[in-house]
Amino acid sequence: MHALVLTEMQLREMLAEAAKQGAVLAVDELRAQLHQAPDDAALQKLRAYLADPASLANPHDHWAHSGIIRQITAASNG
Numbered sequence: 001m002h003a004l005v006l007t008e009m010q011l012r013e014m015l016a017e018a019a020k021q022g023a024v025l026a027v028d029e030l031r032a033q034l035h036q037a038p039d040d041a042a043l044q045k046l047r048a049y050l051a052d053p054a055s056l057a058n059p060h061d062h063w064a065h066s067g068i069i070r071q072i073t074a075a076s077n078g
Contacts, residue, residue, distance in 0.1 A: 049062075
């Protein structure tokens with residue numbers, strides 16, 4: 001059995017670095033979401049749902065009623 005022994009300071013540094021990297025990833029994801037228009041986000045979610053209805057557990061939580069989905073038609077460019 002192999003073991004790795006760390007001092008308390010080394011462990012704190014490792015945990016702090018991991019937290020920083022996690023924070024960077026989270027901030028990058030939030031920035032990407034903020035730069036996306038709400039309509040674009042809804043459209044992406046709808047496209048994912050139309051491609052795979054199982055992708056959303058309860059689509060009624062995302063759209064007022066299924067009539068919205070039925071009114072959407074594909075554009076000539078897809």
